[in-house]
Amino acid sequence: MTLKITAAALGAGLMLAGCASAPGRPTRASIEALPPACADFQVSIYFERDQARVTREARSVLKSAGAMTRGCKVDRARITGLADAVGAPDANMELSRRRAEAVTRALIRAGLGKAEFDVAAAGDAGATTRAGASAPLRRRADIVFEISKP
DSSP: OHHHHHHHHHHHHHHHHHHHTOTTOOOHHHHHTOOOOOOOEEEEEEOOTTOOOOOHHHHHHHHHHHHHTTTSEEEEEEEEEEOOSSSOHHHHHHHHHHHHHHHHHHHIIIIITTSEEEEEEEETTTOBOTTSOBOGGGSEEEEEEEEEOO
16 A cells, blocks of 8 residues: 555656656746846826825835836836816816826936936816716826837
């Protein structure tokens, strides 16, 4: 009986060992050594109501975005500030402009100052649903990173 169990255990061990070194499967070292993708991507930074201050969470998102650009050249960052439909349209346009500028400053502090920045504000345009409800997720700035290989 012990011979059968030992043989079964040995067979299972050999099968697992074969799987670990199967051709075509990347090893951890090869995955860690892969070159950066250097592909364009977008992130959104959210703000509190009537605020243009970059939050701790937003700085974390920007830090992650910076990590995604490592080994690549950030050609351009297109930042668009948005606002919800609460309040006067002029005030919302100003708030969305301040949000875009705050994100631009945060990107420069995060080390992306060599990129070209396109900064825009959309105000509350498009901030209501067809039924007339306000869209609170418009309290944000969208950033599109245009990336290339160095």
